[in-house]
Amino acid sequence: MSESPTSPPMLTDDFAPGEVNFMKVEDFNFFYGKKQALHGINLTIPSRKVTAFIGPSGCGKSTLLRNFNRMNELIPGTRHEGDITIHGTSIYDPSVEVIALRRRIGMVFQKSNPFPMSIYGNIVYPLRIAGERDRDVLDGAVERCLRSAALWEEVKDRLHESALSLSGGQMQRLCIARAIASRPEILLMDEPCSALDPIATAKVEELIIELRKDFTILIVTHNMHQASRVSDLTAFFYLGSLVEYDITQKIFTNPSSQQTEDYITGRFG
Amino acid sequence: MNSLTKASGNFFTQDGKGTSPLRLIRNGLLTGLCISLSLLTLLPLFSIVMLVVKNGWPLMSPALFTELPPPPGLEGGGFANAIIGTVIMVGIALLLAIPLGILAAIHITEYAPESFLSKSVRMVAKLLNGIPSIICGVFAFAAIVMTMHGFSALAGGVALSILILPTILLTSEQALLAVPGTYREASLGLGATSFQTILRVVLPDALPAIMTGVMLAVARAAGETAPVLFTALFSANWIHSIMEPTASLPVLIYNFAALPFDYQVKMAWSASLILVTVVTLTNVLAQIFFRPKHR
Numbered sequence: 001m002s003e004s005p006t007s008p009p010m011l012t013d014d015f016a017p018g019e020v021n022f023m024k025v026e027d028f029n030f031f032y033g034k035k036q037a038l039h040g041i042n043l044t045i046p047s048r049k050v051t052a053f054i055g056p057s058g059c060g061k062s063t064l065l066r067n068f069n070r071m072n073e074l075i076p077g078t079r080h081e082g083d084i085t086i087h088g089t090s091i092y093d094p095s096v097e098v099i100a101l102r103r104r105i106g107m108v109f110q111k112s113n114p115f116p117m118s119i120y121g122n123i124v125y126p127l128r129i130a131g132e133r134d135r136d137v138l139d140g141a142v143e144r145c146l147r148s149a150a151l152w153e154e155v156k157d158r159l160h161e162s163a164l165s166l167s168g169g170q171m172q173r174l175c176i177a178r179a180i181a182s183r184p185e186i187l188l189m190d191e192p193c194s195a196l197d198p199i200a201t202a203k204v205e206e207l208i209i210e211l212r213k214d215f216t217i218l219i220v221t222h223n224m225h226q227a228s229r230v231s232d233l234t235a236f237f238y239l240g241s242l243v244e245y246d247i248t249q250k251i252f253t254n255p256s257s258q259q260t261e262d263y264i265t266g267r268f269g
Numbered sequence: 270m271n272s273l274t275k276a277s278g279n280f281f282t283q284d285g286k287g288t289s290p291l292r293l294i295r296n297g298l299l300t301g302l303c304i305s306l307s308l309l310t311l312l313p314l315f316s317i318v319m320l321v322v323k324n325g326w327p328l329m330s331p332a333l334f335t336e337l338p339p340p341p342g343l344e345g346g347g348f349a350n351a352i353i354g355t356v357i358m359v360g361i362a363l364l365l366a367i368p369l370g371i372l373a374a375i376h377i378t379e380y381a382p383e384s385f386l387s388k389s390v391r392m393v394a395k396l397l398n399g400i401p402s403i404i405c406g407v408f409a410f411a412a413i414v415m416t417m418h419g420f421s422a423l424a425g426g427v428a429l430s431i432l433i434l435p436t437i438l439l440t441s442e443q444a445l446l447a448v449p450g451t452y453r454e455a456s457l458g459l460g461a462t463s464f465q466t467i468l469r470v471v472l473p474d475a476l477p478a479i480m481t482g483v484m485l486a487v488a489r490a491a492g493e494t495a496p497v498l499f500t501a502l503f504s505a506n507w508i509h510s511i512m513e514p515t516a517s518l519p520v521l522i523y524n525f526a527a528l529p530f531d532y533q534v535k536m537a538w539s540a541s542l543i544l545v546t547v548v549t550l551t552n553v554l555a556q557i558f559f560r561p562k563h564r
Contacts, residue, residue: 074457
């Protein structure tokens with residue numbers, strides 16, 4: 001049912017049972033200074049699914065994504081109205097520490113951004129800043145995360161070499177491995193493949209589908225095919241508003257809004 | 270002859286005209302002028318080095334580095350106390366200026382780049398950078414020598430620290446600004462505090478560039494005469510405490526060069542040679558070891 005974007009899309013049986021109301025965005029407005037970037041967004045995101053945000057540049061999809069872990073607060077002069085809840089708790093509740101929030105929500109950026117340290121050092125970074133000193137725990141985490149990110153076989157013999165010696169696609173998978181090191185439940189991905197070649201993109205997409213078993217993934221993408229390949233649900237944004245939100249297959253085969261159809265068929269955007 | 274200068278009608282001269290000889294001559298002349306003027310800029314440095322080596326080398330001996338200066342008129346001895354004095358005063362200056370400069374740079378780049386305080390600090394550092402070194406000496410004289418009733422290595426160190434503080438602050442600021450914002454974003458996105466982000470990601474990346482600034486500051490402080498002349502004065506003896514008058518290489522050169530005794534003048538040349546060597550080496554090392562490693 002997609003008459004109103006407020007209600008979660010009807011999930012069919014072939015969707016593994018997740019928590020349907022895992023994340024909720026309620027009447028959300030967002031402002032950069034005087035400029036309003038998001039207009040009254042209402043959205044419900046189920047757990048353990050991949051939800052894609054699509055839309056033309058400047059439509060607010062990245063802005064919304066960066067609100068889930070409150071990264072937008074780092075930009076001076078921004079403010080929001082409305083609320084975002086995760087598992088029933090508002091992320092703006094005074095009892096929520098933004099540091100803890102960001103540990104529970106991993107983020108992968110458009111351009112891979114490994115630290116100028118070793119591969120090992122990159123992955124244990126989120127654990128070390130949280131005070132983990134135990135060598136065995138750190139070693140275990142490195143192998144676990146690199147395996148999850150399908151990078152272990154490629155780098156296991158050079159864990160202590162600089163992360164900057166990796167290829168672009170490897171760097172992005174390293175960033176994904178780093179993002180899941182603190183065992184978050186949610187992964188935010190801001191156009192994770194836009195700087196990668198088709199082969200590296202295919203690997204990251206495979207990885208996203210694999211990671212869906214353990215994580216709730218929100219992915220912003222410009223690539224329509226990518227959204228249709230990796231996501232379960234798709235939200236289409238235009239000019240800061242949510243136009244349509246539904247099961248991906250339906251969005252791409254039978255969208256209910258004319259704007260959505262125009263966009264996915266490439267008539268504008 | 271050269272087909273390009275003749276109207277021989279090949280592929281490059283299809284319009285039938287070669288390049289005019291006047292253009293070629295003018296080009297040659299200007300290139301020559303630039304090369305000779307560039308060579309001319311090397312001349313002062315080379316003359317200084319040649320002169321200092323020629324005059325300073327004859328007296329060079331291990332004794333210079335281990336013994337006290339001779340009384341006026343006598344020969345032999347060295348200026349070990351001046352070398353130690355310079356090291357101590359530069360050390361005091363670094364001890365004061367490095368924490369102050371780097372912490373201030375962190376504040377104005379990482380914590381509050383647009384605040385009134387940060388803008389003021391930036392402004393004041395630039396102004397301070399242009400203040401003549403003798404003013405730093407006069408200030409330390411008034412602030413420390415007068416209040417503590419005596420010349421001292423401490424006063425000299427403070428004067429030098431005022432001199433190098435803006436260098437360290439401004440180079441640290443540039444070093445921190447050169448750290449990519451994506452590193453900060455990545456670190457904060459992983460749940461790090463601002464402090465952890467600065468300590469573990471930003472500072473390590475900026476450190477080589479910060480160290481370059483520190484080395485340049487060392488080179489500057491070691492060679493300055495005016496600030497220490499007013500504050501540490503001079504001493505012919507070993508240093509026992511940082512609260513007493515202390516010898517330094519620049520002041521030794523200044524004092525000995527003006528003496529009517531041949532041997533002391535030669536010692537001043539040798540001290541100059543050592544100073545020039547140390548300053549040049551520091552500069553060169555700063556360039557070699559702390560050049561940016563990646564990107």
